[in-house]
Amino acid sequence: MRQFRVGVIGYGYWGPNLVRNFNDDPRAEVAYVCDPQVAMLEKHRTRYRTVKFTDNLDELLLDKELDAVAIATPVDTHYPLAKAALLAGKHVFIEKPLCRTSAQCEDLIRIAGENNLTLMVDHTFIYHGPLRLIKKLIEQADLGDILFFNSVRVNLGNFQRDVNVLWDLGAHDLAIMDYLLGQSPLEVFAIGSSHTDSRLADIAYLTMKFEHDLIGHINVSWLSPVKVRQIVIGGTKRMVVFDDNSQVEKVRIYDKGIETMNQPTTAPQIYSSRIQYRHGDMIAPVYDVTEALRTAVRHFIDCALSGDLPLTDGHSGLRVVKMLEQADQSLASGKVLPVGAESGYV
Amino acid sequence: MRQFRVGVIGYGYWGPNLVRNFNDDPRAEVAYVCDPQVAMLEKHRTRYRTVKFTDNLDELLLDKELDAVAIATPVDTHYPLAKAALLAGKHVFIEKPLCRTSAQCEDLIRIAGENNLTLMVDHTFIYHGPLRLIKKLIEQADLGDILFFNSVRVNLGNFQRDVNVLWDLGAHDLAIMDYLLGQSPLEVFAIGSSHTDSRLADIAYLTMKFEHDLIGHINVSWLSPVKVRQIVIGGTKRMVVFDDNSQVEKVRIYDKGIETMNQPTTAPQIYSSRIQYRHGDMIAPVYDVTEALRTAVRHFIDCALSGDLPLTDGHSGLRVVKMLEQADQSLASGKVLPVGAESGYV
Amino acid sequence: MRQFRVGVIGYGYWGPNLVRNFNDDPRAEVAYVCDPQVAMLEKHRTRYRTVKFTDNLDELLLDKELDAVAIATPVDTHYPLAKAALLAGKHVFIEKPLCRTSAQCEDLIRIAGENNLTLMVDHTFIYHGPLRLIKKLIEQADLGDILFFNSVRVNLGNFQRDVNVLWDLGAHDLAIMDYLLGQSPLEVFAIGSSHTDSRLADIAYLTMKFEHDLIGHINVSWLSPVKVRQIVIGGTKRMVVFDDNSQVEKVRIYDKGIETMNQPTTAPQIYSSRIQYRHGDMIAPVYDVTEALRTAVRHFIDCALSGDLPLTDGHSGLRVVKMLEQADQSLASGKVLPVGAESGYV
């Protein structure tokens, strides 16, 4: 079988990871790296000597033997680049967030559909062993009903010049939340602050309300002295902590929770309470330690070859962009905003 | 000199700590413990055999030799108990939050003032060595301009039956924030969720905006599988992490931050940025390890004897209660609310 | 029933803990605290106002109503004090190590036996919830065959003036090892170093060999910048880490280990290996969080009242002292020394 040939567009922070992972898949080879910055490319030619480095996008689009492109460029360029690639008949693997607007997302979904091409957004964490394990726990009802989802993703840098911290870091958390909870929020409220001339929020807090008192919270920041990558999910039966900063035992399952006593109480009980606490064992389970991007790339190639819909397809990208749009509006208006049923899971 | 005689009212969770600390101060002695729950008191008689245990408050108020009372009862009883004690001529040391309403706080402030009595609210953390050190850093401008204040205070339990989690755990953070920043917020927004019949929020997120893009955030929860007690404060010159869960090195000072490059840029720079990051040393300084409550109790006795105003006087208690009132209104209305100038620092 | 009356001898570092715990047991009361240092006692009279403070030991020994003494004095005084108390008909609770020599231990065991009195050495950790849980795991064969026992107990201070660091910190580890393994080592080797005029080792490494390749190692130090309290026990089926410095999850059970492949290999395999590794889940189980000394004190009173032999009786104290004696000889001679069968479990 001939190799699945890929062109990587954008060779900044993430591009080299795409090249490495596509190159490592035995079915694929990276045929091109396309980037306007020639200087940065030169120093990498040594490692991948057969990859063609170019600043001419047309070279890729006109190559009939090129099967797919992987796009790792600034967000504003996602839509035109992906559209051109799809129209040239290439499968598209694209960094998160999918596009700058939900209308653009919908357009890409339509074009990909009409041309039977795979459109996959790189919500990398969905392919991360620890999170897949947590998804399984939720599906098996091991956590019970979900009470809250709380994510903290903060560090010092990297300030983006085109999007605020929600579109940069928060997109990860929204994708993870969307994947794990399998439902869209009813209401969104975002508040943040900017400390540079760009006036783009570098600290933001995003709160979402779902049905049945489920509350979601995402704290993102480019201005934290310590790096935190932690998600806590509480259920009626168990609670889970995902700490991606930990080198081992990234998932911890706590047999902890509360039980409400229902029997009527007659006398006033000032110091006692009807709530009882369950403090059981903690388990740090084994999980798949494969690099998430490796799994994502493999899944993309699988889908491109089989025609199956990827787990993180255009609709997954669209749901995240819709939440980001509402978050931006809330940030600007200081108001709690509804997220319409049309934006998410029906 | 005769002993400073104190009566402790309320012997639930915190009361025993008050007894122990007043008893340990060489100038003071605990003359009474007053609580309606006789059974709970019995088992403690062994330890403090000379303390008189009683369920009759009048016994304390009518004892002319009793100098002060320390109140550690449910919030709703703070105002009537403190008022009665002040009117009986006793100095009053009272657990946080000071009262249930700001009007009650103002009344206590007035009565204490008119009778030249000390009214001190037990914002214990203000007397905690690590936080006093951080206050000093801020006063000496070691952190530069403050950019953000972020506090997380979460654990499993203890659900209160009379107040929500903001009045319980959040009161600590508001007192600390008020102390460290020395200014009141312009706007408050609170959002939360309840998972019990009480409908009192057990998870809450409180965001506050101050002048000059300073943003404050407080995350409190009774429903977290892990206990977190962490405050991060970012300044233009340095950033500080206070981790009260750590047994040692509770304060970490990071020589980290961003510098904005001001020179004009002409060409579009896609992968570079005008922001530069400073990654310097981290210092974990030595601090006073005295138990905070011990220092608070000593300060209360100092003030009662000298007539000086305590650091956490009625106005400090009032400012915290005003923020809690606004937070409750925001929780109920889903709106961002202003905190009037009259409520805080003038 | 009348109270079990106890006199605490020695009121330095540990004495106050004994007073508090005996006082907290509903069956007991502390009748005396005996210590030659009058100044240090004065400041504590406030708290325990009915305890009689004295520097006259005879007062205790001649009090016919006194049931027991608890001895928390320097090691060299253990034997004469305990002997006098036993001969005066008192049960004896005594700090570790039991005595300065094994001959002294044997003498106390004999006298206690002849007088039907309880002699219990305060190997406190044996009464610590986490370690009792580990003992149970071992007894249930959950760990399989034990391969190694490795303990690190280091911190800055407190230099003792009468014994080296093995007799001070190492005695804890030897008592724990003796309890958990239930066997005595065949050989002992100790090496250490002193950095003060006392020439008493302040850093020491103690290695012990048992039957079947089981190896034990204890690292103790008064000269470490960080405090470590960690024991790792490896078995063929599971491995356990006990971290007493951790505030929660002090016990971690790892489903980890090696499996040796037994099939014959013909060809040389340079990069492969016949050893396979098992990396399973980690479990941090719930354990009893009662203060260890509280449990120890309760057990002592139980035994004194019932006549039962305590878990940490004189023989337990003797086994630890014999290992310490051999360790001292090894330290001095630089030689690996046998521990005779007579010294331990028969």
Next chain:
Amino acid sequence: MRQFRVGVIGYGYWGPNLVRNFNDDPRAEVAYVCDPQVAMLEKHRTRYRTVKFTDNLDELLLDKELDAVAIATPVDTHYPLAKAALLAGKHVFIEKPLCRTSAQCEDLIRIAGENNLTLMVDHTFIYHGPLRLIKKLIEQADLGDILFFNSVRVNLGNFQRDVNVLWDLGAHDLAIMDYLLGQSPLEVFAIGSSHTDSRLADIAYLTMKFEHDLIGHINVSWLSPVKVRQIVIGGTKRMVVFDDNSQVEKVRIYDKGIETMNQPTTAPQIYSSRIQYRHGDMIAPVYDVTEALRTAVRHFIDCALSGDLPLTDGHSGLRVVKMLEQADQSLASGKVLPVGAESGYV
């Protein structure tokens, strides 16, 4: 200038890292990878398409344009391979430990010297930013006189089939200790245990005594459920902890220690002590985060081109092998052994 051409011999665990790092140095290129295992090489051809993969060593030795070889094979093959390479006129970069015997090391040193070739042993940690910073602290006398060196390097796996755990993991610690202390031990004692058919120690404790009561201890194990990489160095002025498992702040400098009071004491002081403890700030300094192997490879190329002696030359390798030889003898004999003056620093 033409490229510095390197052949990598051995492509097991470490070889790929050598290829990557030599390839990344702009002055060098990897011309060959030589390994008898053809199957393992195939899967890597994709990444480095211009490297020639071969199982024929002569191809490298006879290539007049090949400047150097890097050897990452089992220890027993180091000597014959390095000797052949040196005699063929190639500079040699070789994994630790340098050889199986000190006689072999001396022979390689002689041959390299006679042929003006660079012989460098890959004591990688000597090129690690955190350790270079600690070396600087010691050289500047910031730690004062060194009191102890304590290293723990334990994990589960990887059992070697040709050498025991001291030759595998311990070689790193001996190289680090040799580098930091700049002196050879006077005495060595090793004790260990084996739990497989190989009878090669998989757990070992190595203690070394130096002049002036300086004590060194190395604990290595292939049988630990948790991975530890920690070195603690205590000096009279400061103490340092190097934790290589930590993702950030790998170096922590503690302003801690003891001061001995010299004034004569007349009365016996049972509870006080002449030792005072200094508990100052802790500083986690910034260090060079370059990958250590990258720096090592750069240094090797520098030395090969300039003729300078590398920091980790043959003598450095020899000192480590001599300590390993003595450790093996001590393991076998159960005796404390001297390390002769001839073996180390003169």
